[in-house]
Amino acid sequence: MEPRSTSRDHIEAAVFRRLVSHLRTRSDVQNIDLMNLAGFCRNCLSKWYVSASTDAGEAIEYEEARELIYGMGYDEWKAQYQTEPTAEQLAKFRAQDSSN
Template sequence: MTDIPENKRTELEAAAFRRLVEHLRERTDVQNIDLMNLAGFCRNCLSNWYRDAAEADGRELSKDESREIIYGMPYSEWRDRYQTEATPEKKARFAETAPKHD
């Protein structure tokens, strides 16, 4: 790996994270179950990891607050606007892989 100073590496990682979050906000057509079935994580997982990191830093962040950071709006609003019912096939695939999900 290229020798990148830790502070610069952190800046680059933060920029990549912000770009990922923005991409997920723009791709409202991609459902969380699709992400889970394909990649093993979704927007909710990302918000949980964000909250975990905040708590590890001594900062309290509620589940709703961390989801709003990732979704760019309250989760209930995103769900009402963009979430669709998962097909039986998607649900079956999720059930097969669910034990692998964190």
């Protein structure tokens, strides 16, 4: 495998920041919908952030990572934007979860 270039790292970091920014503007998109459609959600991004920061020797706490992804505290985001999942959303999530 070739060593990673600095410019590629900068590009990938910019793409990540744009994805996070996009998700912040799309608070209407629920995490369960992201999980059902794409297999990841904002919480997954937060966990990946914690993992990557640990790998880099700069570990941060999960709640801090969530705040970086959500743009606010998780409880605040839930109170403002999270809706109760429908029976259909839950059934789809459970069906996918049991197949993994």
